[in-house]
Amino acid sequence: MNYEQCECIVTIATFSAYHIFLLDKARLSALLESNSRCSLYRSLLWRLTRKTCRGVSCTLPLVQSRAARLSPLLRFGDKIKEAHARYDTNRVHLFAEMKILQSISMLYCACYAVTGHAQAYPNKPIRLIVPYAAGGNGDILARVDAQMLAEGLRQQVVVDNRVGANGIIGTDLCAKAPPDGYTLLYAGNGHATNPALYDKLPYDSIKDFDAISLVASSPLVLAVTNSLPVTSVKELIALAKAQPHRLTFATAGTGSSGHLSAILFNTMAGLDILHVPYRSVSQATTDLISGQIQVMFPSFTSALPHLKARRVRALAVTSAQRSALLPDMPTVAEAGVAGYQMTIWNGILAPAHLPKPIVARLNAQLQTIANDRDVKERFASIGADPDHSTPEALNAFIKLEIAKWDKLLRAAGVRID
Numbered sequence: 106m107n108y109e110q111c112e113c114i115v116t117i118a119t120f121s122a123y124h125i126f127l128l129d130k131a132r133l134s135a136l137l138e139s140n141s142r143c144s145l146y147r148s149l150l151w152r153l154t155r156k157t158c159r160g161v162s163c164t165l166p167l168v169q170s171r172a173a174r175l176s177p178l179l180r181f182g183d184k185i186k187e188a189h190a191r192y193d194t195n196r197v198h199l200f201a202e203m204k205i206l207q208s209i210s211m212l213y214c215a216c217y218a219v220t221g222h223a224q225a226y227p228n229k230p231i232r233l234i235v236p237y238a239a240g241g242n243g244d245i246l247a248r249v250d251a252q253m254l255a256e257g258l259r260q261q262v263v264v265d266n267r268v269g270a271n272g273i274i275g276t277d278l279c280a281k282a283p284p285d286g287y288t289l290l291y292a293g294n295g296h297a298t299n300p301a302l303y304d305k306l307p308y309d310s311i312k313d314f315d316a317i318s319l320v321a322s323s324p325l326v327l328a329v330t331n332s333l334p335v336t337s338v339k340e341l342i343a344l345a346k347a348q349p350h351r352l353t354f355a356t357a358g359t360g361s362s363g364h365l366s367a368i369l370f371n372t373m374a375g376l377d378i379l380h381v382p383y384r385s386v387s388q389a390t391t392d393l394i395s396g397q398i399q400v401m402f403p404s405f406t407s408a409l410p411h412l413k414a415r416r417v418r419a420l421a422v423t424s425a426q427r428s429a430l431l432p433d434m435p436t437v438a439e440a441g442v443a444g445y446q447m448t449i450w451n452g453i454l455a456p457a458h459l460p461k462p463i464v465a466r467l468n469a470q471l472q473t474i475a476n477d478r479d480v481k482e483r484f485a486s487i488g489a490d491p492d493h494s495t496p497e498a499l500n501a502f503i504k505l506e507i508a509k510w511d512k513l514l515r516a517a518g519v520r521i522d
Contacts (some may be wrong), residue, residue: 230261235291236275242404247291253474280308284456286463297506301514302521314454316499318471323449323489324424326408328417332396338440345376353379354400355389366402366447405488423447
């Protein structure tokens with residue numbers, strides 16, 4: 106038992122004793138002053154009058170609601186009334202003292218059963234489910250966050266790559282796990298787009314999860330093959346409009362971040378660049394380099410080596426602001442498609458109904474990680490930025506993303522059977 110848990114239990118016990126024995130504060134104070142264990146009892150009275158516990162949200166309404174569940178204790182009040190008629194004052198006080206101690210013991214056991222697991226968290230390894238392949242952008246970021254979480258929580262955090270079905274397999278595994286804080290999900294864009302891509306999911310992307318915090322955002326690169334006669338976004342748009350249905354863009358599959366970026370680009374620029382899905386980013390990149398495919402939206406991780414070797418040409422980045430890795434590269438919005446913004450986002454979710462103290466503990470630790478200089482440098486090396494949000498903000502963001510992509514994907518006729 107830690108300090109906060111003890112204080113919460115003591116406050117509940119004191120408040121319950123105060124009402125059970127129908128003693129006003131003056132009489133209770135006199136009882137405590139006359140008792141040989143006055144230091145303990147004065148501490149109890151102090152907590153009663155203070156009405157709050159340090160480090161624990163424990164207001165009187167909350168105390169009342171918890172104490173009300175322990176209805177057997179309320180019968181002690183009637184016993185005290187009967188005792189007044191039969192015994193002298195000292196014996197009544199003695200009887201009250203014994204009942205207070207009994208109440209505290211019973212409340213201790215009940216409260217420990219309810220709150221003990223949250224206060225002791227974490228006391229065993231945490232599993233961080235990553236629904237992406239090992240070595241990819243999301244996996245690299247997840248491993249950095251897992252390492253930092255382990256250091257902050259002083260408990261092992263194990264990365265568990267569960268790949269398949271556009272992230273559905275790993276996400277479903279988290280949704281069905283116990284809400285105890287020992288199974289977390291490193292979610293991304295697919296969490297918000299899968300509801301529009303699939304007729305039926307084995308989980309609800311909102312109701313079956315509790316949001317913890319955003320943790321990262323990464324732009325993509327609008328890249329073209331070197332043989333394509335364009336050097337800017339405006340030139341690409343003009344060429345695509347002059348040759349409708351002739352240009353193609355490569356992706357790592359339907360619903361991937363590159364696919365989403367291209368759909369948004371087509372929609373906002375009024376183009377019809379054709380989609381060619383591949384089994385992997387490496388295969389798609391190979392055909393972009395050879396010229397079989399003209400356009401692609403790769404992540405920084407996969408694009409940078411080829412950009413440095415000048416095997417492909419970058420026209421813009423997809424984020425709202427320029428990237429520190431390519432400071433001279435304009436954004437797509439700056440280069441000709443006003444309002445365009447597309448990033449790979451990542452956030453940590455947990456199974457629904459996670460205890461609030463655990464949510465708060467994880468969120469606070471993730472805020473520390475987001476502000477860590479070493480984390481910023483490690484994220485920047487692959488073109489990402491650490492991020493942080495409140496649980497409520499992440500939940501609202503996911504809802505907006507679901508609505509946004511549902512509209513875009515349905516309009517584009519994109520579905521996965």
